[in-house]
Amino acid sequence: MRNLLxxxxxxxxxxxxxxxxxxEALALVQAHSFDVIILDVMLPDMDGWQICKRIRELVKTPVLFLSARTETKDKIKGLGIGADDYLTKPFDSEELLARIFSLIRRSVMNQEVIPQPSRMLHYPDLVIIPEAREVRICDEYVEFTQKEFDLLxxxxxNIQKAFTREELVERLWGYDFEGEFRVVDTHIKNIRxxxxxxxxxxxxxxxxxxxxxxxxVPGDANEK
Incomplete structure (x- = not known):
């Protein structure tokens, strides 16, 4: 499969x-800069879930899972731990290429966004600094994945707005996302x-x- 790819x-x-x-994959990630990482789940020394978590500790490079595991729970798990897309085998080569270009395009757009002045968001025992991508809880820094932070x-x-899962997926993954909307639930569970x-x-x-x-927000006028 690697040879064909x-x-x-x-x-x-x-x-x-x-x-x-x-x-070997983690060593390459540390030594080189990539536009996209294509990752299988089944590997001889450690599974793709473990590798994806380690990659997310190192870089924000888009990760595409390419796996024979077709169950919805596997897709949700992969997206929930930090992958950006999940394609099952067998797959069409043109679809793979389209997804790769989509990930690259989205990554470039995110990098080219002109930073806008943003204030620190203060809530009881919670401070969020959007530009620094930092979250402090009870005066301690807490690490979140890229998608978790973007969700938060x-x-x-938008404290007055109730978001649907579809709206959140469009914000984080874009309109061309073809995965399960329930992936949002996994990220929110992790944040909580x-x-x-x-x-x-x-x-x-x-x-x-x-x-x-x-x-x-505790004490909000809309609190029930």
């Missing part, structure tokens, strides 16, 4: 580097767990039954 992508003009194990900021900057472990005494992201989610 290399031949096909090189014909399309891509420079390719390959890894047969997770350790979307809520915190990290905040709870960090000592936050309230849940800032509340479920709006029949709609989706909204941001919650």
């Amino acid at each position: 290399r031949i096909y992508l090189m014909k399309e003009g891509f420079a390719i580097k390959e890894a047969s194990t997770g350790q 900021v979307s809520f915190a900057q 767990e990290k905040m709870h472990l960090a000592g936050l005494k309230y849940n800032p992201i509340q479920t709006v039954w029949g709609v989706g989610y909204k941001f919650y």
